[in-house]
Amino acid sequence: MRRPRVAALPAADLVILTIREQRLNVLLVKRGKKDEPYFGWLALPGGFVRPGESLEDTAKRELAEETGLDGGKLPLQQVRTYSLPNRDPRGRIVTTAFLAIAPNLPEVTGGTDASRADWIEVDELRSTPLAFDHNQILSHTLEHARRLLEYTTVATAFCPELFTVSELRQVYEAVWGVSLNPQNFHRKVRRTEGFVVDADKRRTDQPGRPAELFRRGPARILYPPMLRPNQGDGSEDPAAQT
Amino acid sequence: MRRPRVAALPAADLVILTIREQRLNVLLVKRGKKDEPYFGWLALPGGFVRPGESLEDTAKRELAEETGLDGGKLPLQQVRTYSLPNRDPRGRIVTTAFLAIAPNLPEVTGGTDASRADWIEVDELRSTPLAFDHNQILSHTLEHARRLLEYTTVATAFCPELFTVSELRQVYEAVWGVSLNPQNFHRKVRRTEGFVVDADKRRTDQPGRPAELFRRGPARILYPPMLRPNQGDGSEDPAAQT
DNA sequence: TCAATAGTGTCTGTCAGACACTATTTT
DNA sequence: AAAATAGTGTCTGACAGACACTATTGA
Numbered sequence A, B: 001m002r003r004p005r006v007a008a009l010p011a012a013d014l015v016i017l018t019i020r021e022q023r024l025n026v027l028l029v030k031r032g033k034k035d036e037p038y039f040g041w042l043a044l045p046g047g048f049v050r051p052g053e054s055l056e057d058t059a060k061r062e063l064a065e066e067t068g069l070d071g072g073k074l075p076l077q078q079v080r081t082y083s084l085p086n087r088d089p090r091g092r093i094v095t096t097a098f099l100a101i102a103p104n105l106p107e108v109t110g111g112t113d114a115s116r117a118d119w120i121e122v123d124e125l126r127s128t129p130l131a132f133d134h135n136q137i138l139s140h141t142l143e144h145a146r147r148l149l150e151y152t153t154v155a156t157a158f159c160p161e162l163f164t165v166s167e168l169r170q171v172y173e174a175v176w177g178v179s180l181n182p183q184n185f186h187r188k189v190r191r192t193e194g195f196v197v198d199a200d201k202r203r204t205d206q207p208g209r210p211a212e213l214f215r216r217g218p219a220r221i222l223y224p225p226m227l228r229p230n231q232g233d234g235s236e237d238p239a240a241q242t
Numbered sequence C: 001t002c003a004a005t006a007g008t009g010t011c012t013g014t015c016a017g018a019c020a021c022t023a024t025t026t027t
Numbered sequence D: 001a002a003a004a005t006a007g008t009g010t011c012t013g014a015c016a017g018a019c020a021c022t023a024t025t026g027a
Helices: A055-067 A122-127 A134-151 A154-158 A165-176 A182-191 B055-067 B122-127 B134-151 B154-158 B165-176 B182-191
Strands: A009-020 A023-030 A046-048 A076-082 A093-101 A116-121 A196-203 A211-216 B009-020 B023-030 B046-048 B076-082 B093-101 B116-121 B196-203 B211-216
Touching: A009 A055, A009 A116, A009 A134, A009 A154, A009 A165, A023 A055, A023 A122, A023 A165, A046 A055, A055 A076, A055 A093, A076 A134, A076 B076, A093 A134, A093 A154, A116 A122, A122 A134, A134 A154, A134 A165, A154 A165, A165 A182, A165 A211, B009 B055, B009 B116, B009 B134, B009 B154, B009 B165, B023 B055, B023 B122, B023 B165, B046 B055, B055 B076, B055 B093, B076 B134, B093 B134, B093 B154, B116 B122, B122 B134, B134 B154, B134 B165, B154 B165, B165 B182, B165 B211
Parallel strands: A009 A093, B009 B093
Antiparallel strands: A009 A023, A009 A046, A023 A116, A076 A093, A196 A211, B009 B023, B009 B046, B023 B116, B076 B093, B196 B211
C-alpha cells in the first residue's frame, strides 16, 4: 500500500506588535532583491528553521535579529500554522505564526539582515496587500491578540516597566479599536488582584494631576475576564477554519 | 553568508473527543508492528501530509479514516504545532495538532488502517504514557477545548442532532470536570440567543418529567461567555510556551 | 482661576450562585 | 404515593455601564 509523503521547509513568521502614538503597529520588512519572490513587497519578518532548532527557537532568533529583543523575556506565543501547498511559489514551505508583544522600543528598525524593517500602523494595512498569505496571518494573529487581552494580563507587555493605568487603557483601546470608560477601567484594573502593582511613584511630565505608576503584577490570567464591547451578533466564529 | 535550513515531514495529529457515559473520551490507536517506534503504545491518530494536501486536508482525511466522520461537517480546529528536533526518533517530523469534537458515535472503532482504535477515558490517561509527545499534545488540546467551551457554542457538537439541556450540561461537566447547577445552567442556555433552538419534541425514555429537545442554534460565539468555575489564583498561564 | 488629567463614589441594570418551588413522568 | 427528572421564580451578591464628584497638577 502506497503512502506518499511530502517534505517541507518549516519556517516561523513573526507578528510583532507594539503601540506607537496610541495606535497599534506591526513590524514589517520590505523584501529585497535576494528575497525573490515578492521583491519590494511588505512582509512579516520570519525565517527558516535551522538544524537543531524548534519553531520556538527560530522565532526567538528572528525576534532578536529584527528587534534586538530577548525572545526569552517577551511573551512569544504560537498562533497558527499555514500549509497550503501553493502558499509559497518557491516550494513547499509550512510556516508557523508567532505573536510577540513589545513595548514601544527606542530604536527598533534596521535589523541585521532584512533590507528594511519598519513599524506600520495596522489600520493602514486593511487595503495593503502583503507578500504570500501574510494578510491572512496578520488578521488571524490580531484576532488572537484581541482575545488574549480579554482573559490574560499580556496587555502589560505593551507597556514599559513603569506605566500608568491610562497607558494600559490605551493599549486596550488601540488593540480592540474601541473607547473604554476611563473610570470603570481604572476600577477594574485596580480591583483585579495581581494585575498591576503600585510602584509608589508618579508621572509628572504631563498637564493634569500626576498619575500613579505601576509595574505588571504576578497574575497572568484575568478572572473574571475583561469584557470586550461590541461583539456583534455572535453568529460568526473568528476561529473558523475556512 | 550561510543560511542552513532543514527539511521536515509535516504531519497532522488528531485529538478526537467525545462524551461516553458522561465522561470525556479521546480516540487513541495502538501502534502496530509496522509502526515502529513505540510499537504497542497508545498514540493519537494522525498521519503525514501527502502531496497537494494542506494540514487541514490531512486532518480531515485522517478523521474520515479513523471515524468515518465527514471532517467538513465536524468542527475541526487547529491547535498547536510541535517541532522539537528530537520529538520523533524517525527524524525531523513537525506535527500539527487538531481538535475534533464528535457526538457519541454508534460504531467508531476499527478504522481502516490503524491496528486498533478505541475510546479511552481522559481521566484514565493522567498517568498513562503515550507515544512521542502525545501526552503534552493531549494536555494542551484539552485546555484549548475547555477554553472553547467558555466562549463558543461548540459544546453542542458533542451532542446528537436532538439533545436536552441536561445532556448539554453534562458535556460541560465532563469537559471541565466540574459540577454545574442544573437550574442556573438551564436559564443561561435558554436566555442566550441562538445557542439552542426548541425542537418542539420531548424525550420520554427516562423516568421523571420528559425533557424538551433542542437543536443547536445559529450562534457560534457566546457573549457573555460561560463562566468556568475554579480558575485558581490566576498566576499560571495555561498558554505559556515553556 | 481655568484647563487638563487622575482617581473615587454611587446608582442602576445584568447576570451568576443558591435554593425553594412547581411540573410531569415512571414505578 | 413516592421517586426521579425537568423546569421556574426569586433573593442576593458581584460587577459593568454611566456619570457626578473630588483631587492635583500646569498655565
